[in-house]
Amino acid sequence: MKEWITGRNPVYEVLRTRRRDVFRLWVAAGVEEKGKLTEILKLAAGRKLKVERVPRAQIDNLGEAGSQAQGVALETSAYPYAALADILDRAEERKEPLFVLLLDMIQNPQNLGTLLRTAEAVGVHGVVMPLRRAAGVTPAVVHASVGASEHLLVAQVNLAQAIDELKEAGAWVIGLEGGEEAQLPNMVRLDGPLALVVGNEGEGMRLLVRKNCDVLMRLPMRGQIESLNAAVAGSVALYLALEARAR
Numbered sequence: 001m002k003e004w005i006t007g008r009n010p011v012y013e014v015l016r017t018r019r020r021d022v023f024r025l026w027v028a029a030g031v032e033e034k035g036k037l038t039e040i041l042k043l044a045a046g047r048k049l050k051v052e053r054v055p056r057a058q059i060d061n062l063g064e065a066g067s068q069a070q071g072v073a074l075e076t077s078a079y080p081y082a083a084l085a086d087i088l089d090r091a092e093e094r095k096e097p098l099f100v101l102l103l104d105m106i107q108n109p110q111n112l113g114t115l116l117r118t119a120e121a122v123g124v125h126g127v128v129m130p131l132r133r134a135a136g137v138t139p140a141v142v143h144a145s146v147g148a149s150e151h152l153l154v155a156q157v158n159l160a161q162a163i164d165e166l167k168e169a170g171a172w173v174i175g176l177e178g179g180e181e182a183q184l185p186n187m188v189r190l191d192g193p194l195a196l197v198v199g200n201e202g203e204g205m206r207l208l209v210r211k212n213c214d215v216l217m218r219l220p221m222r223g224q225i226e227s228l229n230a231a232v233a234g235s236v237a238l239y240l241a242l243e244a245r246a247r
Contacts, residue, residue: 006139022047126154173215
């Protein structure tokens, strides 16, 4: 299966990581070759990748993938998902306490892309998502993550089973929840082996996933709104964990 990745940063990261097969590179005719585009063309030359000069509209007409394409599109193989074992191995290789993000039914591509971008920035060892009824790593998600998805190990597995395996590996499973029964961050240990669970944008975590968490954590809210959206709340929690791990 092939797909089109658009946007200069996403295309650059796909070429740089070399995790996907690449087939064609489209560059808008007349576009000025400078900055990131120059680096893209160098990487393409290094991989002997065919570069085609096409009308800008041809790139923009790729549909959702063509939004904000910045005059460049790369035809690639599908996103290379990992196994949960690969994520556990990465933590061992780095000799770090396990740090995993679990996403329970995140469906909005922009939210997923934001969470993947934050996850990569804080150095998680991998991201775990359900097999169905959730957004996958589509070209729109790659674009929203600004290419950060290409550096991550992302596994699509049964989430309840993954939680059991992560617990066996020593992880403390913390579910992000807005209810009063959840504890504030200063009451939760975030510095050891950790699996952080972020639930669906509207409904939160599914009941079975919620029950399997070791502890529920809520972010303090002092304003008039009741909650943050999933991507913002998950990003804040990931940075709280990063800060705790750095002490």
